Amino acid sequence: MKYVSTSLMVKFNLHMNHRKFYIITIFLFIIRLAFPQDCTDYHEFHCLFGDYTFFYSKQSKSMLMRPGQKSELKMVAYGGEDYFVSVCATKKFGKLRFRIIEDTPEKSVLFDNAENNYEETVIFSNEVTRNLIIEVSVPEATSDKKAKEYRCVGVVIMFRKTQNK
């Protein structure tokens, strides 16, 4: 009798454990669907970084974007400093385009990675303090379903004093 009741208890406990497992799994699944993607740190873990001569700038940022969208990151480039800029996103977005535009009424385009085989990074030396716009564009999606998929896009900005040669 003792052994029968024990085995019944074990079966009962196993049953309870399975039920708990299902409940927790479903709960986690709902959480994942309910809460949108957090892009805050994305650029720190996915974008390329400059070499040891560069300092990481807190101007770096990640953004939530979808195919066909264009976003602008307005930054400050100090005079007498070099800057390293890199962009990154999921491979599903394809090749990102980014342009560096001077943030003045004229909006002169200073750099366009479309003219450089859609390279993900650029280094530039800046003579005079100025406001710049890093404009990032995600290609249009190939299907209506993909067009609605928001994903993280990262922009890393690094700087160093211009080395006088």
Next chain:
Amino acid sequence: MRKLSLIIFCLIVLLISCKKDKKIKNYEVDRVDFNELTNEIKKEYYSFPSPEEMFKYIDSFDINYNPELLHSPDFSDNYISSEDKAMNIGIYVADLAYITLFKKYNESVKYLQTIYKLCDKLRISSAYNKNFYDRINNNIKNFDSLKVIADEAYSILTKYLERNNKEHIFAMISIGAFIEFLYLSLNLCDKYSENNLVVKKVFDQKSVLSNIYNFAIQFNKDDAVNKCIILVKPLYEFYLNLPTTGEKTKVTKTSGGVLKFSGGKQIVFGEKDFYKLKNLVNEIRFNIINGKI
């Protein structure tokens, strides 16, 4: 049987939540006309250097360490309104960056504790977990650790505020930090001199204020933020009205193949402008630290 049903259940959940790993199509990007992307879905983000980066630009070789200029942590109990607390968190963050620049880590402990205390009053101290606060107390004599903690303090706070839709608070903190940075730089300059690099670099901060101000404007429907914007508006307008000179920006390549942006508009300023700026910043800072926002 139960194990099998468990495995099947897990597989179903996995398949639903993960997308199929299709081969990524090679986008023929040269056929896509990016210019056709609509402006309606364009978004703007404002970034600006942290107080640490602003001080790095000024360079420790050009300024001295003067602790008498710092805002005393003893005043932190006086702040009641959310704008007072937020702006003064910014003030203390900038002070911490200045202290760190000169490696006076033994003084950084009080400022770290004060920032934490004000964050707690503003109900954003969950940015810092108990472990972070304990690390400050456990490393009072470990300068290497204090440097790391001081570096992390700003990043942890800004990420927390961004994640939790509290960027309006970040706007107020940034304004406070910027004013303190300007205050310290201007008062360390003391006298105007045409050859003084710090003077030139202080006027360069027009670009930084422009981004901070436009970032804050996005939250001007919040009363607290709006008060901060009103307080700093005279400074913004001062910078805006300064004359500029210069030719069009040129893009060239150095012998090493690196892009170079040269030329562009530069601010024209003189001795009068320097003292006007100094008085304006001193006045704004006085209002912030005395809770008169």
